[in-house]
Amino acid sequence: MPRKKLVVRAFLSILAGASLVTGLLYGAPPTQAAPFYDDVNVSGEPFRGAGPDGQVSGYIDLHSHLMSYEGFGGSLMCGKAFDVRGVQAALRDCPDHGSNGSLAWFENLVSKGTLTGTHDTVGWPTFKDWPSRSSRTHQQAYYRWVERSWRAGQRILVNQLVSNRTLCELYPLKKYPCDEMDSIRLQARRTYELQNYVDEQSGGPGKGWFRVVRNPSEARKVIEQGKLAVVLGVETSEPFGCRRIGDRPQCTEKQIDDGLDEMQRLGVSSMFLCHKFDNALCGVRFDGDTTGLILNIGNFLGTRRFWQADTCTRPEHDNTITPANDLTAVLSGPLAHLRPIGVTLPVYPKPPHCNVNGLTDLGAHMIKGMIERGMIVEIDHMSAKAADQALTILEQAGHPGVVSSHSWTDLGYAHRIYGLGGMLTSYAGPADGFTSSWRRAKQAGDPARLFGFGYGLDANGMGPLPAPRSGNEADPVRYPFTSPFDPNVTLDRPRTGERTWDVNTEGVAHYGLVPDWLADVRTVGGEEIITDLSHGAEAYLRMWEDTRS
Numbered sequence: 001m002p003r004k005k006l007v008v009r010a011f012l013s014i015l016a017g018a019s020l021v022t023g024l025l026y027g028a029p030p031t032q033a034a035p036f037y038d039d040v041n042v043s044g045e046p047f048r049g050a051g052p053d054g055q056v057s058g059y060i061d062l063h064s065h066l067m068s069y070e071g072f073g074g075s076l077m078c079g080k081a082f083d084v085r086g087v088q089a090a091l092r093d094c095p096d097h098g099s100n101g102s103l104a105w106f107e108n109l110v111s112k113g114t115l116t117g118t119h120d121t122v123g124w125p126t127f128k129d130w131p132s133r134s135s136r137t138h139q140q141a142y143y144r145w146v147e148r149s150w151r152a153g154q155r156i157l158v159n160q161l162v163s164n165r166t167l168c169e170l171y172p173l174k175k176y177p178c179d180e181m182d183s184i185r186l187q188a189r190r191t192y193e194l195q196n197y198v199d200e201q202s203g204g205p206g207k208g209w210f211r212v213v214r215n216p217s218e219a220r221k222v223i224e225q226g227k228l229a230v231v232l233g234v235e236t237s238e239p240f241g242c243r244r245i246g247d248r249p250q251c252t253e254k255q256i257d258d259g260l261d262e263m264q265r266l267g268v269s270s271m272f273l274c275h276k277f278d279n280a281l282c283g284v285r286f287d288g289d290t291t292g293l294i295l296n297i298g299n300f301l302g303t304r305r306f307w308q309a310d311t312c313t314r315p316e317h318d319n320t321i322t323p324a325n326d327l328t329a330v331l332s333g334p335l336a337h338l339r340p341i342g343v344t345l346p347v348y349p350k351p352p353h354c355n356v357n358g359l360t361d362l363g364a365h366m367i368k369g370m371i372e373r374g375m376i377v378e379i380d381h382m383s384a385k386a387a388d389q390a391l392t393i394l395e396q397a398g399h400p401g402v403v404s405s406h407s408w409t410d411l412g413y414a415h416r417i418y419g420l421g422g423m424l425t426s427y428a429g430p431a432d433g434f435t436s437s438w439r440r441a442k443q444a445g446d447p448a449r450l451f452g453f454g455y456g457l458d459a460n461g462m463g464p465l466p467a468p469r470s471g472n473e474a475d476p477v478r479y480p481f482t483s484p485f486d487p488n489v490t491l492d493r494p495r496t497g498e499r500t501w502d503v504n505t506e507g508v509a510h511y512g513l514v515p516d517w518l519a520d521v522r523t524v525g526g527e528e529i530i531t532d533l534s535h536g537a538e539a540y541l542r543m544w545e546d547t548r549s
Contacts, residue, residue: 039496040148040512041480044489046209047153048226055450056223058155059485059518060536062405062425063233063456064511066141066194067187071163073174076106077460078130079123079139081146082194087496091142093121093130096173101129106171110136110462113290125497131510133465141459143194143210145512148494150209150228152515153485155537156219156454157228158270158405160235161187162461165243166277166302180236181259188232188266195230214267216544223537233270233378234263237302242280242362246304246342249280253365260369269544270376270403273363274386277302281366282390283357283383285408288319296321296346306344309353310336316384316410317352324348358385359393367393374548376401379417380408391416401547406456407437414444421446423543425454425536428508431469431517435525438532452539453532457514465508466517469524476504477519484515484522484530491515 050056069077075094083090097104101119108117111134119135120128130138146157161184168178176183191212198208209227213219219229240259242251263271273281277299286307287295300306307321323346332349339356359367359382367390370377377394379387379402387409394402400421404413407427414424424444426437438453445451457465479502483489493500494512501509503516522530 039494040144040151041492041494042148042151042489044151044483044486046151046226047486047488048224050224055535055538056155056220056541057485057534058153058223058537059533060156060158060425060452060454060540061149061154061457061514062156062158062403062423062454062540063160063235063458063461064141064157065162065235065458065460066143066146066157066159067190068162068460069139070176070187070190071161071168071183073168073171073178074176075173076167076171077137077139079142081139081141081190082143082197084197087142087144088124091124091127091139091496093123094137097121104137107135107137125499127497127499133467133507133509136462139460140465140509141511142496143198144496145494145510146228147209148491148512149514152483152489152491152518153534154514155223155229156231156540158231158233159191160233160461161191161268162235162275163187164237164276166237166298170298170301179241180238181240184234184236184263185266188268191230191232212267214269215548216541219544220541223541229537231270232266232268233272233376234268235272235275235378235381237275237277238279239271239273239281239366242366244278244280244303249360249362251280251362253362256362256366257369260366260373260375264373264375268375270378270401271370272378272381273359273366273390275381278305278307278355278357279303280360281363282359282386283355285381285383285387286319286321286353286355288321292319292321293346300344305342306346308336308339308344308356309348310356311349312352312354312384314354314384314388316388316412318355318384318410320351320353321346321348324351324353354385355383356385357383359389364389364393368397370401371397371399374401376403376544376547378403378405379413380404380406382409384410387413391420394420399547400543403543406458411440411444414441418444418446418449421449421543421546423452423454423540425456427463428455428457428466428514428517430467430507431520431524434466434521435529438525438529442532450535450539450542451532452535452537453529454536454540457508457511459511465510467507468504469520472504472520472523475523477516477523481516481519484519485534 066081078094080090105115163180163183165178198210202208211222213229222229328347402422404424480492
C-alpha cells in the first residue's frame with residue numbers, strides 16, 4: 001500500500017479512535033426513554049383515487065436516500081429512518097462525534113470545509129443543532145417526516161440505495177465490509193422492513209401508507225389508494241463490482257447480466273451507471289470547487305488515475321474542475337500525451353471541461369440489458385460524453401425509460417430526454433431558484449406529452465437541503481396553511497420532541513418541511529408550477545409504463 005495512503009489512514013484512525021472513546025464516555029443515550037412527542041401537525045385525510053380523466057395526482061421525489069445510514073460501512077451517517085425501539089433510538093447522534101461534536105471531523109469537513117467545529121450531540125428530544133439543512137451526516141428522512149410529506153400530497157418517492165467503497169475504506173469506523181452491492185442488498189432489506197414497521201402501526205400487512213412497488217401497475221394502484229409508492233433505485237459508484245483499475249475493468253458482461261437479474265428480484269427499477277468516480281462503465285461528470293479536489297483524490301485512490309479532461313468542443317460539458325488557469329493550460333497539452341502510458345496529473349486546460357472518458361463497451365452492454373428488462377436509466381452523473389452515447393443507444397432502441405433526477409446532467413440534453421418520453425426533475429433548492437429550473441425544463445418539454453415536474457431532494461445524500469428564500473419576510477409561508485396539493489389537508493409547523501421547525505427561517509431542515517417549501521414555491525411560481533408538480537406522479541407512471549411495454 002502506498003506510504004501516503006497509510007499515513008492518511010493512520011491519521012483518520014487516530015481521530016476516529018479518540019472520537020469513539022469520547023462518545024462512549026460522554027455520548028451514551030439515556031437509559032430511560034424520553035417522553036414521546038412526535039407531531040407531524042397535519043389534519044385532514046389524504047386524497048385517494050384518480051381524477052375524472054383517470055389520471056392520478058400527486059408530487060414526486062425522484063431522488064432521496066432513506067437508508068444511506070447503512071451505506072459507507074454503516075458508521076458514517078448518524079441516526080436511522082426508523083427503529084423498532086422508537087424515535088429516541090432512531091434519532092441519535094454518532095457516538096464518535098464526542099460530547100460536543102468537536103471530534104466529528106468528517107461532518108465538519110463536508111459541512112463546514114474544516115476539520116474543526118462543534119455541535120450539540122443530544123438529538124432526541126431537544127434537537128438543538130440537527131437535523132438541519134446544512135448538516136451532511138445527520139438523519140434528514142426519519143419516516144414520520146416522510147409521512148408528513150405524503151399526507152400533504154406526495155405520491156412517489158424513489159429511494160436511491162447508495163454506497164461508495166472508497167469512502168468506506170477511508171473512514172476508519174465501520175460495521176460492515178465495504179462491498180457496495182452487499183450494502184445495496186442491506187438497504188433494500190431495510191426498506192422492506194420499514195414497510196412492515198409502518199404496516200404494524202397501521203393495523204396489519206398491506207394497510208400502511210408506505211408501499212414498495214416493483215412496476216407501474218403496482219404504483220398506480222397504491223397511489224389510487226391514497227398511499228405513497230416507493231420505487232427502489234441504485235446510485236452507487238461500482239455497480240456489480242465494475243471498478244476500473246488503470247485501464248483494466250474489474251467486471252464482466254456476465255456479472256452485469258447476473259447483477260441486473262438480482263436487482264430486479266430485489267425490486268430495483270432504476271439504476272445509475274456511475275457516481276462520483278470513473279468506473280468500468282462510464283466516465284463521470286466532475287464535481288467542482290473543493291469537493292471536486294477531494295473527489296479527484298478519491299478517483300485516484302480507486303482507479304489509479306486522476307480525472308482527465310479536455311476543453312470541450314461540444315456545447316454540452318461537465319463541471320469545471322481545479323486547478324485550471326493559464327499555467328495549467330500550458331502544461332496540460334504536453335501532459336495529455338502521457339495518458340496512453342497511464343500517467344495522469346490533476347492539471348487541466350481552460351474550461352469548459354469535458355471528461356475524456358465516455359461510455360465503455362461494458363457500459364453500453366449494461367444499458368442494453370436495462371432496456372431488455374424494462375428498467376429506467378438514470379443519466380445523471382454520467383460525463384457529457386457518456387450521456388451523449390447513452391442517449392444515442394436509447395434513441396436507437398426507442399426506450400423512453402430515462403430520467404435526470406437531480407440536476408446532474410447538462411440541460412443541453414433535456415430535449416433528447418423529453419423527446420424519448422423521459423423525465424427531468426430538479427435538485428431541490430430555494431423556492432425562487434427551483435422555480436427557475438422548472439421554467440427551463442418546461443421550455444424543453446415535449447408539447448405532445450403530459451408535462452409533469454418534480455424534485456430530487458437528495459435527503460441523506462451528503463448535500464445541502466433547500467435554504468430559506470432570500471427576502472421572504474414580505475411574503476412568508478403563513479402557518480397554518482392549506483396544502484397546495486390537497487384542499488382537505490391543513491399543516492402547521494412540524495414538531496419532534498421539544499423542537500418545532502419553521503421553513504421561513506430554517507429552510508428544509510428535514511423531509512417533513514418539504515410541503516412547507518412547496519407552499520413557498522407556490523408563492524414564487526403560482527398555481528402553474530403546482531399544477532405541473534401535481535402531474536409529476538402521472539407523468540412518471542406514463543414514462544414507466546411505456547418503458548415496460
